[in-house]
Each structure stands twice: as C-alpha cells, then as structure tokens.
Amino acid sequence: MDFRKSYQIFRLSIFLFLALCLLTMITYIVAFVILGGIVFIAATIQAAVFYRCPHCRANLDFRRKIPNFCPNCGEKIGE
Numbered sequence: 001m002d003f004r005k006s007y008q009i010f011r012l013s014i015f016l017f018l019a020l021c022l023l024t025m026i027t028y029i030v031a032f033v034i035l036g037g038i039v040f041i042a043a044t045i046q047a048a049v050f051y052r053c054p055h056c057r058a059n060l061d062f063r064r065k066i067p068n069f070c071p072n073c074g075e076k077i078g079e
Contacts, residue, residue, distance in 0.1 A: 003060065003077070006050035010062055013043030053077055 020036030023029075047062040058072035070077050 010047040023070040028054050
C-alpha cells in the first residue's frame with residue numbers, strides 16, 4: 001500500500017471514530033463507541049505498518065502531515 005493512501009485511511013478513520021463517539025453521545029448506544037474504538041485501533045495498526053518512507057522503509061510520524069523529505073534518509077517523499 002502507498003504511504004499516502006495509508007495516511008488518508010488513518011485520517012478518515014479518526015473522523016469516523018469521532019463521528020461514532022458523537023453518535024454514542026446522542027443515542028446512548030454503547031456499541032457505537034466500541035465500534036469506533038475498533039476502527040481506530042485497526043487504523044493505527046495499518047498506519048504503523050504501511051506509513052513508511054518508500055526509499056528506506058523507515059517509519060514516518062503519522063500524527064503529523066506528510067513530510068517533504070524523509071527524516072531518516074533525507075530523500076524527497078512529499079508532493
């Protein structure tokens with residue numbers, strides 16, 4: 001999987017998690033927050049596995065935006 005696609009999936013899953021938490025607060029159905037937690041954990045695992053530099057395969061920090069250069073090898077990876 002491409003690191004950009006992995007980053008987009010991670011960001012989308014954060015919004016899905018927040019939406020499910022909000023839905024739980026509105027409806028008082030706890031299953032939504034449990035589902036949101038599962039989505040968030042799965043997204044974090046996929047980001048840890050696939051969000052890597054395409055040159056040296058070093059992990060990138062998925063809590064920040066996509067960098068222009070790899071912090072490990074210095075190769076250009078951004079847009």
